Structures are given as C-alpha cells and as structure tokens.
Amino acid sequence: MAGPDPAVAAVRLAVRRALADVLDGRTAGPVLVACSGGADSLALLVATVFELRGSGVRTVGVTVDHGLQPGSAEHATQVVAQMAALGVDETLSARVHVEGGGQGPEAAAREARYAVLEEVAQHFSASVVLLGHTLDDQAETVLLGLARGSGGRSIAGMRTAFDVFRRPLLEVTRAETVAACAAEGIQVWDDPHNTDPAYTRSRVRHAVMPVLERELGPGVARALARTATQLQADVAELDRQAAAAHARLDGADGLAVSELEQLSDAIRLRVLRLAALGAGALPADLTHGHLRSVDALVGDWRGQVGVDLPGHVRAVRRDGRLAFVRAPGTV
Ligand SMILES: Nc1ncnc2c1ncn2[C@@H]1O[C@H](COP(=O)(O)OP(=O)(O)OP(=O)(O)O)[C@@H](O)[C@H]1O
Missing domain, CATH: 3.40.50.620 (HUPs)
Structure with missing residues (x-):
C-alpha cells in the first residue's frame, strides 16, 4: 500500500x-x-x-x-x-x-x-x-x-x-x-x-x-530560515547572560557605571535595554539608536544630563550611577 x-x-x-x-x-x-x-x-x-x-x-x-x-x-x-x-x-x-x-x-x-x-x-x-x-x-x-x-x-x-x-x-x-x-x-x-x-x-x-x-x-x-535557527541559540545565550547581569547590578538607585563598564558591549546594551523596559520604556519604539545614546552616558560621558526614551522614561547619570526614571511632567 x-x-x-x-x-x-x-x-x-x-x-x-x-x-x-x-x-x-x-x-x-x-x-x-x-x-x-x-x-x-x-x-x-x-x-x-x-x-x-x-x-x-x-x-x-x-x-x-x-x-x-x-x-x-x-x-x-x-x-x-x-x-x-x-x-x-x-x-x-x-x-x-x-x-x-x-x-x-x-x-x-x-x-x-x-x-x-x-x-x-x-x-x-x-x-x-x-x-x-x-x-x-x-x-x-x-x-x-x-x-x-x-x-x-x-x-x-x-x-x-x-x-x-x-x-x-x-x-x-x-x-x-x-x-x-x-x-x-x-x-x-x-x-x-x-x-x-x-x-x-x-x-x-x-x-x-x-x-x-x-x-x-x-x-x-x-x-x-536556517540563519534564524542558527542565530536563535546565540541570541538566547546573550539574553540569558544579560538577564543575569541585570539582576546582579540592578540596585535601588540604578546601575553602577563602574560595573557597567566591565561588561562587553553586547551584554551592556542588553542590560541597558532591560533596565529601560523595567522603567516602562516602550519595547516596540526603543531603538538601537536610543540604547547607543544611553550607552554614551556610561562610556562617553561629558556631563550630558540624560537621554529621553519612548514611554516617558529618562536615563540619567548621577553620582556614578545610571538610573531610569519617569520623565518630568508624566505620571
Ligand atoms: N484569524 C486567525 N485565527 C486563528 N489563527 C490565526 C488567525 N490568523 C492567523 N492565525 C495563526 O497564525 C498563523 C500565521 O498566520 P499569518 O501568517 O496569517 O499571520 P501573521 O499575521 O503573518 O502572523 P503573526 O502575526 O502571528 O506573526 C496561522 O497559521 C494560524 O495558526
């Protein structure tokens, strides 16, 4: 048959x-x-x-x-x-x-x-x-x-x-x-x-x-489609490492810049993304460009006050820490 x-x-x-x-x-x-x-x-x-x-x-x-x-x-x-x-x-x-x-x-x-x-x-x-x-x-x-x-x-x-x-x-x-x-x-x-x-x-x-x-x-x-399959394992591993780093670094008054500086670019940008999302930034609108600007507060800080992110969140550097706060004037 x-x-x-x-x-x-x-x-x-x-x-x-x-x-x-x-x-x-x-x-x-x-x-x-x-x-x-x-x-x-x-x-x-x-x-x-x-x-x-x-x-x-x-x-x-x-x-x-x-x-x-x-x-x-x-x-x-x-x-x-x-x-x-x-x-x-x-x-x-x-x-x-x-x-x-x-x-x-x-x-x-x-x-x-x-x-x-x-x-x-x-x-x-x-x-x-x-x-x-x-x-x-x-x-x-x-x-x-x-x-x-x-x-x-x-x-x-x-x-x-x-x-x-x-x-x-x-x-x-x-x-x-x-x-x-x-x-x-x-x-x-x-x-x-x-x-x-x-x-x-x-x-x-x-x-x-x-x-x-x-x-x-x-x-x-x-x-x-094979590209997707191959990348999925890599992305999952980086996401796992970033989640662990974020959990370790996340304090009541933000993330210590000195500790962020120790992370590789791939992990640090992911940690910044997690922190921004945790503060209410909108995932669909949060771009790589936004994260690069936030990252400059860590590695290229020239006294800039902060970076505004979609979802009325602001990343601010103060006292050696990076904090994600609600932008002024929002509830
Ligand atoms: N109206 C629907 N009712 C139930 N299941 C649906 C419906 N539309 C899509 N799906 C499910 O999603 C699968 C993908 O459908 P399709 O490619 O049309 O959606 P899409 O909008 O491109 O996908 P997605 O939005 O999920 O990424 C379908 O095979 C089906 O399992």
Whole structure:
C-alpha cells in the first residue's frame, strides 16, 4: 500500500516532533490549533488530528474573528464548520475587538489574537497552542529584519516555542502545506491581505523572494530560515547572560557605571535595554539608536544630563550611577 503523499508526510512528521512530549503523556490538557482557514493552519490542523488520534489527547480548533473586514463573521463560521468536518474534538470562534492605538491595524490585530488565544488556552487548560507559520514566513521575517537594520533578536526570526505557543511548521514550506491540503482534498482560503501590495510582507513574498530565488538559487528561503535557527541559540545565550547581569547590578538607585563598564558591549546594551523596559520604556519604539545614546552616558560621558526614551522614561547619570526614571511632567 502506498504511504501518504510526501507533503502530508512532511507536515505530519513536523507535528509529531513538536508534540513529542504531548504524545509521550508528559503534558496534560488538550492541544489547541489556531486556524485562520489558510493552507498553513489547515494542514497543521489535519496533521494534528491525525497524530493525536487514539492518544486520548483532545484537539480544539480555534479561529479568531478580528472583525476588520465585512463578512469576517461568516468566514469564521465557515472555518468552524470546516474544522469540525476535519475531525477536531471541539471548535471555537473567538471575536476580538481590535483597537488601533499607536500601532497599525496589523500589529493591533496580532496583539489581540495572541491575547485571546492565551485566554482560550487557559480556559481549556491546554498544554499547547499550535500556530501554522511556515519556513517561508520565517524567511520573510529574517529578510524584513535585515531590511530594517535590526539586531540579532529580530534576524533570529520567530521562535519555535514561547509561552504556551509552538510553531511546528517552521521547517515546512508554504508550498508543502498547500500540496498537503490538496492531497487531502481540503479547500483552503486565500487571505486577500497576503496578496495586497499595500503590505510590506506581501511585497516581500510576491516581488522580492521570487527575484532572490531566481538570481541566487532556489534555496534562498531555506537559507534565510536556517540563519534564524542558527542565530536563535546565540541570541538566547546573550539574553540569558544579560538577564543575569541585570539582576546582579540592578540596585535601588540604578546601575553602577563602574560595573557597567566591565561588561562587553553586547551584554551592556542588553542590560541597558532591560533596565529601560523595567522603567516602562516602550519595547516596540526603543531603538538601537536610543540604547547607543544611553550607552554614551556610561562610556562617553561629558556631563550630558540624560537621554529621553519612548514611554516617558529618562536615563540619567548621577553620582556614578545610571538610573531610569519617569520623565518630568508624566505620571
Ligand atoms: N484569524 C486567525 N485565527 C486563528 N489563527 C490565526 C488567525 N490568523 C492567523 N492565525 C495563526 O497564525 C498563523 C500565521 O498566520 P499569518 O501568517 O496569517 O499571520 P501573521 O499575521 O503573518 O502572523 P503573526 O502575526 O502571528 O506573526 C496561522 O497559521 C494560524 O495558526
């Protein structure tokens, strides 16, 4: 008897690896699959149902309705019906209210989505929430990070696992998820955002990556994703060292400049970032440039009073210490 289609087999293997602890009975609680109705998350869902069959672990399919487009509620209803037809034990549609705030609608929708997925995970006492990001999503993330001039954390791309979330398909291509769905006769939804040139990610996907693949060879996406994997271990280690240094140096009246001077550049800049965030600086707006200016208070101090940071935080040097305080006039 012929085995499963190669794409189906690739997706199942990735899911099996990601759920090794669940399949071994080392974690309790159902597995949640976040499903948008696109090929990536449907391939993920159907492979999860397959792998957990007979294990006694329940699967819950969750779709999030961001309420941003007309017809989004009908779409969510269709995804729920499709998830049920594909054999998940329980389905749920979670409607979120997306507030614009200072960020764009994409970022606001993402924030609302992750928050509601966490709530749903708690409600079901789920052991994990699976997300369907693919190798191509990872490659695009690395490229976008490079193009922004970001640091290691950004170029290290998306993590395989964080908090309750896991991304089993980071080594599976988008084409494989599409092929897996086709092989299983699953109808997929094409998110119109994904082809809308108004979005940078869409332009990277449809205009930039094809040129790179043509001019540099067909392995570019895989190579970019590999860059992320390699950097992730390095970034995690630097972050670990910086957290330890920050915990050691952080005193009631700030950080001692003499001790900061002993740290390597890589660790010191991370410690400064942690201290700034601890005082309320906004992570999304805190740039490398800000940190360099704060660092000048340590290594290139010419009596400058302080450095203002996004989030109404000010870094100030006084009496041989660097303190992060609320900027005057803010509460
Ligand atoms: N509306 C949704 N409902 C449930 N899950 C979703 C929804 N949208 C996205 N997801 C989950 O996120 C994964 C990635 O989707 P997509 O690439 O469209 O999101 P993104 O906005 O680019 O990613 P992210 O914002 O998470 O970095 C999907 O495979 C799915 O698991």
